[in-house]
Every structure is written in C-alpha cells, then in structure tokens.
Amino acid sequence: DTEVTQTPKHLVMGMTNKKSLKCEQHMGHRAMYWYKQKAKKPPELMFVYSYEKLSINESVPSRFSPECPNSSLLNLHLHALQPEDSALYLCASSQVSSSYNEQFFGPGTRLTVL
C-alpha cells in the first residue's frame, strides 16, 4: 500500500463546530505532516510529527490541534475556526532518515468554514 488516504474529502463546518480530519498511511513512514493549501498557492507546512511526537509547529493557531495516535494515523482536530481557515488540508508522510525523504501526499480534505 503506497497511498496516503484522507477523510473526509469535503467538510463544511460552522465557526462553533468541532470536527476532525483524518489521515492514514501504511508505508511504515515515521514522519507525518499537515499542510494547508489555499487556492493557487503552494502548500504551507503546519505540523510535523516524527516517531509519533510533534517535532515542528509552524506557529499554528491553537484552534488547530494535531494528534498522532500511532505510527499510521494522523488527526487534525478543528475547533472555533474562522472563515479564512477555509482551504485544502493536505497530509503527507515520509521516512525520517535523510537521503530518501520523498513525501507522499494524500488527496486532501477541502474545508469550508461558514
């Protein structure tokens, strides 16, 4: 299995809702990432998990809360989002060691905040 899967594909939520995005991979990768991508812009790194521990938080607001329950799963919990948080949220995974750090991307979750 060489794919990163993400659910749901689309999500519409109000500013008071609590929702979660899910990401899964079974390639044995021990680094997992969340990116935010606005239309016609490059992906912006949000969080990096390495060996299930948060290693990088790119000053993301606390209304985004990542979780890595095991080496195959990555969640992004959403609470009290703003309309400007509407974007495509991408999950990626890679090996941790250097030299072969290709990132595999999921298809993304298209999030709309009303």
Place this chain on the structure above:
Amino acid sequence: AQRVTQPEKLLSVFKGAPVELKCNYSYSGSPELFWYVQYSRQRLQLLLRHISRESIKGFTADLNKGETSFHLKKPFAQEEDSAMYYCALNDDFNKFYFGSGTKLNVKP
C-alpha cells in the same frame, strides 16, 4: 527567509517545444531538492529528486550549487505535461519548503 524561488507563475509553450522551469534556492547546508507536480484534480506527487539524478517522463533537473539552482527541463513538451510544478527543498530537520509554483501550459 524565502528558501525556494520560482520566478515564473505561468509558462506557456507549444507542443514539441523545449521547456525550462526555473528554481533557485537559498540554504547554507547540503539541500535535498525535489520537483513535485500537481495535475488537474490529482494529488501532489513527486516528479523527481536531485539525489537520484533520474529522468522521469522526459524531465531532468540538475543541481547547480554554484548558481544555487535546480531548473527542470524537458526537450520536447507534451500536452499532458500541463500541470502545476513545485520546486521543494528539504532541510536537515524534515521541513519541506515549497516554491510558489509554476503553471505549465502546453498548447497544441
């Protein structure tokens, strides 16, 4: 600090013409550089990486440390090459920096 620069937002060429997508980087260590491609309605996927020095779908890219560049080239563009191309740099801490992207449009 901007680590990866792609100066062209849009590049339009005719089918069969050569194409070069520019990428310049700034990094003090030994960078790992990649080209990712995003076809319409598809996920972002790796096209090639400098460390493997391979040719994928006719594309090549050579790391030029003197000019800090990693330009993507193809001698004869095809219509199916039309897509968004991102140059990316991986630093020593597993952080990927993406360029702003170049949209390649290959006209028939």
